[in-house]
Amino acid sequence: MNYFELFEIPQRFDVDIAELSNRYRELQKTVHPDKFANAGEQQKLLAISKTAQVNDGYQTLKDPIRRAEHMLLLRGVDIDNESTTMKDSGFLMQQLEWREALAELRDSDNIDADIAALEAEFTQYRQQLLDNLSKQLVDTQASSAMLAADQVRKLKFMAKLQDELTRIQDAMYD
């Protein structure tokens, strides 16, 4: 299933989120199970499975990591739920340092400033990965797909860092 075709939007990484959301609402209306209240069993089931597909497509295209994974899958590169080990030691060392910095936040004298500084670093690094990804996904060569897959893996580590930071912030204000 190509979700870009389902939503009738251009198949590229830089998605217009407003356009995607509009298409989502339109599609939802056409397949909503309520519309098939008086229809036969088979049509009802079909409407339910279509709705699930539209929802899944929307969640996939809305999220940059899942969108990139979907684009790679359409090119035959499946990295969702892979169990490959990443061995880029420079990148991993940076991850470890950031995780240590998160762990040290609780002893910080100026936690708000430290959180803001870390968040700015994460955002900058993440944006760099997204920019690389956007370029690499335009290129149709197989080697570019491999590079793009690597950016997606790194983005997953960044998402984990962001989750951890959010968890710390939530705990602070509880």
Place this chain on the structure above:
Amino acid sequence: MAYSEKVIDHYENPRNVGTFDKNDPSVVTGMVGAPACGDVMKLQLKINDNGIIEDAKFKTYGCGSAIASSSLVTEWVKGKSVEEAAAIKNTDIAEELALPPVKIHCSILAEDAIKAALEEYKSKQQK
């Protein structure tokens, strides 16, 4: 999901947590990560001139199974030769800790950490 007693023991009392001086020529480092869950694992081995692992330390950010797997590995490799350490399989780790199927990747990560550290050892030997 319930963790086995051994996982909980290693998680609550992790063995050999820490860092060696990376400028020590007898120290090699294996850095690995799992993109699917964002786990990061650093394993350091102190290897003497006879190729025997004298000491090991780890630092892992991840779930209980990932911490337990790396903690267990530091215990196992101590006193072993480089060849013996290279023979440690993820299945041995998973079996010892009674890891459920969804956590097998944590034991794979620990095996890969040993391999990555030993790769650095080999490249240092060739110099």
